[in-house]
Amino acid sequence: MTLSDDRRAAWLDGMAQHVLTHGLTHASLRPLAQAVGTSDRMLIYHFGSKEGVVGALLHHLAGGFVAGLEAALPPGRAVSVPLCLAEVVALLRDPGMAGYGRVWLDILSAAAGGSAAHREAGQEIMAGFAGWLEGRLPEGTDEPAAVAATLLTLIEGVIVMDSVGQSALADRAVAVVGMRLS
Amino acid sequence: MTLSDDRRAAWLDGMAQHVLTHGLTHASLRPLAQAVGTSDRMLIYHFGSKEGVVGALLHHLAGGFVAGLEAALPPGRAVSVPLCLAEVVALLRDPGMAGYGRVWLDILSAAAGGSAAHREAGQEIMAGFAGWLEGRLPEGTDEPAAVAATLLTLIEGVIVMDSVGQSALADRAVAVVGMRLS
DNA sequence: CCCCTCCTGTAGCAACCGCTACATTTTTCT
């Protein structure tokens, strides 16, 4: 290990904070370095390349996202599927989690553009989200995997609708699915 | 009108084609100009700025997307809501429309990043899509607006899941919602 | 004919990009 672990973690925390507020698409080395009090020279030295920086950062963000989910909603199961859905949608719309929504869309765009690193990070984030969501489903839910897949897909749609200012349509969809799924 | 309309249309067609295959995020003036046989100098002259180019291009893409939908699925209504959903999902996954999926994610990313032009284009595309979808719902559907909002949100989720290689989860969600919505 | 407006090619500017060569400082090991 060339870079002490706590320093590396501090750098990743700072860069993640910068990316959560300024976006990932146009994040370049010099601003990232400045956000953590170092230089682009150092980032390249310790991570090898920008690809190395972004890869580590994406992995860090994936962990931070799931940690944010677990920190925001007290551990335990929801009392019903519609309530679970409503809780999660409200949580993702919370200002404290809104930065992840933006970065999430940046990751999707880059993944669709062919970046393997972003595609893998997307899968990692999705897997963490799916696991957490399945753990929040009410006890005794029929076919929990199918229900989780449905909620997951719908929630992704809500994020998209929100990003173009169509939250009203998303709310309507959440209401309809919640009713039909209870 | 400083630029003859057919020439402007030809330029927009060519630039749209380039963007549909190479992505919108990193589309810069010189490659765009080369794709239509002119120079960045000319694009700036006739559109004022890159913002002008992108704005016109986004508007053109919005029209092309709806035209692609209408061209692919014969006019008329689907026989059931689940079938309608399945048809639309299959259409958006068709190679002929896949380019729009990628550009769509680029637009969402830029819109979430604060670009007003991309946000407006996103709303325009969403409005066209919603109108077309509502027109395909089976005759006599209860609460067509609510059903359309649900399908729309779910379909956006499918696009997201596909982009990170989770089409299986998306298929499951489509099956569940189709069953519950019939 | 000349002028005037529209259009276009050439060349280049300043800023930013990822990355590197080189020298220097700081730490670590013996």
Add this chain to the structure above:
DNA sequence: AGAAAAATGTAGCGGTTGCTACAGGAGGGG
């Protein structure tokens, strides 16, 4: 203490970005 290794600062390279200054061609109206 002295040598080796790791870490860092300075400066800059070659490339791309959006955009512009300048010159000139093309065509129409006086």
